[in-house]
Amino acid sequence: MTETDKYYVGRCLDGHPDDFRHLVRRYQPVLLAHLAGKLGNRDRAEEAAQETLVRAYFKMDKLRKPESFFAWLLGMADLVAKEQQRKELIRRRRESIRELADEAPQPELSQDYAIEAAVAGLPEAYRTVILLRYYGGLSCNGIAEQLDVPLGTVTKTLSRAYALLRESLAQGQEVNEVQE
């Protein structure tokens, strides 16, 4: 089924909780990509994505504009990611004190998520388009429809997003090379 986000949000609020499933299906990979980029770790990203969706379900009645469900969901993911990072930081501090390790904690970012990390670093408008296109399985036309903008805007945004991504990936490469 390809109903709009707004439709499913309405269904959930009307007492059909199982319809939330469609939104989970639609956005879980997107959230995962976004969070993997932010957190640099697959397991933590998965946990955070689930936490985000569960939280979103119970806060849905506070969502003012159901048509902007996705933007709202990403905002919630950012909050969850921040909380997780804070917890992680505390955990690391404790550990390092305990072990008296003088070595700085290495970022766990694997090569695999370099691209997601670059995506997470994009300004919001570009990030949204990339996430929907590659992790949300939407075509350019689909994105135009969902964001309610002309097709030309979508392709131009994509174009700019690619340029930014390539820049950021190239920089990452340099950093890696310098480290090696």
Place this chain on the structure above:
Amino acid sequence: MNCTECKERLVVYLEGLLDDSQKQTVGEHLNKCEACRAELEGLATLQQRLVNNGKALAQNNREDEVMNRIFCEQNARLKSAAQATAGLRLRRLIMKSSIGKMAIAAAVVLACAGGIYLWSGTQPTVALADVLVKIEQIQAFMYKMTMHMTGPMQNTLLRDAQYEMTALISNDYGMRMDINMVDPNTGQSMTQQMYVLPEQKTIVMLMPQMKKYMRMELDESMFERMQKQSNDPRIMIKQILACKYEELGKSVIDGVEVEGFQTTDPAYSGGMGDVDVKLWVDVKTWLPVRVDMSMKMNEETQMQGTLHDFQWDVPVTASEFTSIIPADYTAGPGDGLKMPPMTEKTAIEGLKLCVDLIGKYPENLNIATIVQMIQESRNSKTPEAQKLRQAVEQAKTDEERTQAIGTMMPLQMLGGFYMSLAQEKKEPAYYGNIVKPGDVAQVLLRWKTAENEYRVIFADLHAETVNAETLAQLEAGLPK
């Protein structure tokens, strides 16, 4: 075309959004220009990485995990009474699940009931009939039942649910059943108590987690049927006696020497699907020790259950069946519903409602199919479905909600009506899978009312009584 123009179009080109002539222009420039080709290659590589990563992430879909977490959390919130009434959304959820539960309860009761009625037609052996006589002398007894149900009639919470029930049946006071439903995936459980009270002709359901109760008033004939169908081993034995059954010979269960009887006669379930019922009787006392049942209502919906731990002649007091609703419980939506009688009139209303809601007749009148259709109708876009949805959504009080739900009752009764026709061996036949609503001359549902006499509900929902010859002609004219 110059390089700037070309680069501007590369994304659109890659996305396949250019028309043929534009594509050609870009293609021509690319042929000539190495810099733009390199740019395209760079873009394509990036795009490919994104596509691959996207696919890798999408592959691992944890949809069920998320939904389970939501339902667990929801349950936890419902259990705290303060939160249960906190918001509009949660109130509606309770309503939804009680429709679900009502449908399930009805299906369970009717399905299991199937278990009881059927053994009465073909030359009863002395043995099995004796068992019946023996149990009928008993005033009250208890048994436990374990049942596992799979299929779409379950709401998400109860998908693949495991039911544990304890039943207490008293000749004087009625029946009480404690039902515990466990979702094996999450370990979440929900309890429910059901009382069948013959004096008041009422069924009372209690939902302790929500402190809600629901009373359902039954029509006389329905009540009798319900009693018959409530896993009462007496009725089971009568039903087995009415069916073709086989003797399984001697065996031992929990150290008790038993003798078994088995039926797979479809009449046992009243046309509900494939059945297999085995009854084991203690050879010394002639009382049942264990009953194994399995029923396949359709491809997706199956039920397997065992009745065990029978206790005979247990002491029962009236108080166990009176004032059963605790003072702090409130009426849930659905309370006060009246079940319409299982009659032709109700069946016609049910069929009409079905057409109004989803624009067609049910494929068949199996209870599982009908429960599925009721769920389907929640997404239907017909005016009638929208109206009903609106009525449910806008209902402010439980009474209004009950009223909205109540309009669905005739549809719920359809399956029961058809099953009763089959159990009473009235040769019912149903053609909803081939006839379209509105046709005056085509048979939709028919059953035998007397020798050489049939009652027919036509596809335009008028009913007539016809003789066998007319019926044969009518049925010959049905679409293939």
